[in-house]
Amino acid sequence: KKKKKRRRKKEKRKETRPLTNLELTSSIPAWLQGTLLRNGPGMHTVGDSKYNHWFDGLALLHSFSIRDGEVFYRSKYLQSDTYNANIEANRIVVSEFGTMAYPDPCKNIFSKAFSYLSHTIPDFTDNCLINIMKCGEDFYATTETNYIRKIDPQTLETLEKVDYRKYVAVNLATSHPHYDEAGNVLNMGTSIADKGRTKYVMFKIPATAPGSKKKGKNPLKHSEVFCSIPSRSLLSPSYYHSFGVTENYVVFLEQPFKLDILKMATAYMRGVSWASCMTFCKEDKTYIHIIDQKTRKPVPTKFYTDPMVVFHHVNAYEEDGCVLFDVIAYEDNSLYQLFYLANLNKDFEEKSRLTSVPTLRRFAVPLHVDKDAEVGSNLVKVSSTTATALKEKDDHVYCQPEVLYEGLELPRINYAHNGKPYRYIFAAEVQWSPVPTKILKYDVLTKSSLKWSEESCWPAEPLFVPTPGAKDEDDGVILSAIISTDPQKLPFLLILDAKSFTELARASVDVDMHLDLHGLFIPDAGWNAVKQTPAKTQEDENSDHPTGLTAPGLGHGENDFTAGHGGKSL
Numbered sequence: 001k002k003k004k005k006r007r008r009k010k011e012k013r014k015e016t017r018p019l020t021n022l023e024l025t026s027s028i029p030a031w032l033q034g035t036l037l038r039n040g041p042g043m044h045t046v047g048d049s050k051y052n053h054w055f056d057g058l059a060l061l062h063s064f065s066i067r068d069g070e071v072f073y074r075s076k077y078l079q080s081d082t083y084n085a086n087i088e089a090n091r092i093v094v095s096e097f098g099t100m101a102y103p104d105p106c107k108n109i110f111s112k113a114f115s116y117l118s119h120t121i122p123d124f125t126d127n128c129l130i131n132i133m134k135c136g137e138d139f140y141a142t143t144e145t146n147y148i149r150k151i152d153p154q155t156l157e158t159l160e161k162v163d164y165r166k167y168v169a170v171n172l173a174t175s176h177p178h179y180d181e182a183g184n185v186l187n188m189g190t191s192i193a194d195k196g197r198t199k200y201v202m203f204k205i206p207a208t209a210p211g212s213k214k215k216g217k218n219p220l221k222h223s224e225v226f227c228s229i230p231s232r233s234l235l236s237p238s239y240y241h242s243f244g245v246t247e248n249y250v251v252f253l254e255q256p257f258k259l260d261i262l263k264m265a266t267a268y269m270r271g272v273s274w275a276s277c278m279t280f281c282k283e284d285k286t287y288i289h290i291i292d293q294k295t296r297k298p299v300p301t302k303f304y305t306d307p308m309v310v311f312h313h314v315n316a317y318e319e320d321g322c323v324l325f326d327v328i329a330y331e332d333n334s335l336y337q338l339f340y341l342a343n344l345n346k347d348f349e350e351k352s353r354l355t356s357v358p359t360l361r362r363f364a365v366p367l368h369v370d371k372d373a374e375v376g377s378n379l380v381k382v383s384s385t386t387a388t389a390l391k392e393k394d395d396h397v398y399c400q401p402e403v404l405y406e407g408l409e410l411p412r413i414n415y416a417h418n419g420k421p422y423r424y425i426f427a428a429e430v431q432w433s434p435v436p437t438k439i440l441k442y443d444v445l446t447k448s449s450l451k452w453s454e455e456s457c458w459p460a461e462p463l464f465v466p467t468p469g470a471k472d473e474d475d476g477v478i479l480s481a482i483i484s485t486d487p488q489k490l491p492f493l494l495i496l497d498a499k500s501f502t503e504l505a506r507a508s509v510d511v512d513m514h515l516d517l518h519g520l521f522i523p524d525a526g527w528n529a530v531k532q533t534p535a536k537t538q539e540d541e542n543s544d545h546p547t548g549l550t551a552p553g554l555g556h557g558e559n560d561f562t563a564g565h566g567g568k569s570l
Ligand SMILES: CC1=C(/C=C/C(C)=C/C=C/C(C)=C/C=O)C(C)(C)CCC1
Pocket: 055, 095, 096, 097, 124, 125, 130, 143, 144, 145, 172, 241, 274, 275, 311, 517
C-alpha cells in the first residue's frame, strides 16, 4: 500500500501546478489574451509495462495561459478510466492503438469497461490523447474511438466520459472535427457494429441545445446524422484521420488504408494490437466522396485517384465549378510504422527514415460532369491549378493532383478561411524523419515559403491566432510549444508574427515538456477582463519543489519525445 501511495505521489509530481512569470524574451502583443490548450501522449510506461507505439501514450494535457503580458503554464494527465485502471493495476491493462493489453484478473475493474462491441470487439480506450474539441460551451479531449472526455479548460481537470454511441451510431470518430461560423460541430465516424451495413456517418452537434440559450444543456443530446455513406467493403472500412469541408460540400477520402473487422474481432484472442488489423492495399484506389450539404447526399459521379494515405486535410474550397482540396499525402503507411517506440531509439533522427515524404497535394473535382464530354478529356477548367480530372467511361473520373510542396505535416490555417479560398498554410517541416525541425509558412499563391528554426529545437504544430479585427489572412501570431534536444535549453512557448515569421516573444518553462499533437486557442471573453490569477491547485503536492517542475513521460534518454533539460526533472 505504501509503495502504491509513493508511486501515486510520484505520478502527481509529474504534473505542474500553475507557474507564473515564465521567462519572457520580449513583450507579448497586448491583444493576445487567452489559453493555448494542447493534448498529446505523455506517459509510455506504467509500472514495468511499456506501450509499443508513441500514439499509445497516456494523454497529457497542457496549457499556456496568456494574460496581460504574462504566461502561466500547467499540465495534467487526463484522468481517463484507462489512466485510472492502469495506475490502479500498476501496469497497462487497457489496449491502445499499438498495444494489446489484458485486464487485471484480480480486480473487477473491467466489469464495466469490458463490454462487447457486436459481441466480438472489446470496449475501446478512453485515453483521449489526440486533440481538443469545442462543443457548445464545453471542451473535450478526443481520440478516434467512440469516447471523448470532457475537461475543464482552465484547471485541466477531467470531467465526464461521453460515449458518442449514446447519440449517434458510430464506433470510431475523428479527432479533427470541423466547425461552422455558428460553432456547430461537424464530424465523421464509422459504424462497424452492424456488420451487414458498415458505413461512414457524418454527424452534426449543434453549438447550443435547440430551444434553450441556457448554459449547462448538453448539445450532444441534439446530435443528428447528416449523411451516411456505405463502405465499399463491409468487412474493411477505410481508416481516416480527418476530412475537408467547403461552403457547400464535404470531402471524404475512402483510402486504401483499411481496418480489417475480422482481424479486429479476433485481435484480443490472438493477442495482437489494433494497429496490426490495419492494411494498406497498394493495389486499390482512393475514392473521393463529395457530399452536397444541401441535399445531404454524395455527388453520384465516381471520383477516384491513385492509392495514398492521408492523415491531414489542410483546406478545401469551391472555384469555377470545382471542389478544390489540399491534403498532406503519403505513398504508404510508413508513418505509423516509424512511431513504434522500438524504432524511436537514441539514433532516432539518423536511423528513422520515412519511406515516403509527406507531400502537399491539391486535387480538383469537377462538380458537374458533362455526360457528352469525351473519354480522356480533362474536366477541370480552373486556371489556378494543374490538377486534372479525366473523364472515363461509366461515370468514373480519374483525378490527378498538383504537388505543391514536399516535406510538411501538422498543417494549420487561419480557420476563418476554412472552406474558402485561402493563401497560407502553417505547418511543421518534416523531411525523411518524422520529427519536425522547422516551422513553415507556405503561400499557395506564390508557392514561396518562410521558415523558423533554431539549433536543437523540435517545434510542435504551429497554431494561428488572428489579431482582433484582422483584415489580412496572415494578420496574427503563430503559437508553438518548442522542445529542445539540448539539455541546457528550456522548452518554450514561441510567438511568431504570422506575416513576417519573425519572433515576437518566447516564454521559457522550467519543466520537462512532451512533444504534443494538436490543440486550440481559447481567446479570453473580454480583452480588459479582470486580471485572473490561476488557482494553485497542485501546490501541496509540489510543495517540496518550489518551481513545480514537470517530468511527463519517461524522462531523459527514453523514447517518448520528452526533450528534457539536464538535472531538472523530478
Ligand atoms: C485505439 C484505437 C484506434 C486508435 C488510433 C489512434 C490513437 C490513432 C492516432 C493517430 C494519429 C495521432 C495520427 C497523426 O497523424 C483505431 C485505430 C482508430 C481503431 C481501434 C482502436
